[in-house]
Amino acid sequence: MNKTTPALALAALLSLAPHAFAQGMDHGKTGSGHGGMMATQNLPPAEAEVRRIDKDSGKITLRHGAIKNMDMPPMTMVFSVRDKAMLDGIAVGDKVEFTAVQDKGQMVVESIKPLKP
Ligand SMILES: [Cu+2]
Numbered sequence: 001m002n003k004t005t006p007a008l009a010l011a012a013l014l015s016l017a018p019h020a021f022a023q024g025m026d027h028g029k030t031g032s033g034h035g036g037m038m039a040t041q042n043l044p045p046a047e048a049e050v051r052r053i054d055k056d057s058g059k060i061t062l063r064h065g066a067i068k069n070m071d072m073p074p075m076t077m078v079f080s081v082r083d084k085a086m087l088d089g090i091a092v093g094d095k096v097e098f099t100a101v102q103d104k105g106q107m108v109v110e111s112i113k114p115l116k117p
Helices: 004-026
Strands: 046-054 059-064 075-081 095-103 106-114
Touching: 059 095, 059 106
Parallel strands: 075 106
Antiparallel strands: 046 059, 046 095, 059 075, 095 106
């Protein structure tokens, strides 16, 4: 009779474990769109014109075209940059090609380069 008890305990443990994992995974999501964690090297590049550069705070204002990986239509907005050094060699008025992700609720530029006419 009492040999069923360990089996039941094990079954309970196994059925709980997947739930714990699933909840942990969901925690990273904030709102819609993709998380910022994966596949940054496969981001589709978007085009933009530089409107403003703030090197001290690592921010750049871009009038950008559609950003496919973020489901974002063309608009003018402020991005953070992953690394302030990325802003060297970029000037206001430049046409640029860039990639960006949403990371912890912020839009972050992962790469940016001037488009030469
Ligand atoms: Cu935007």
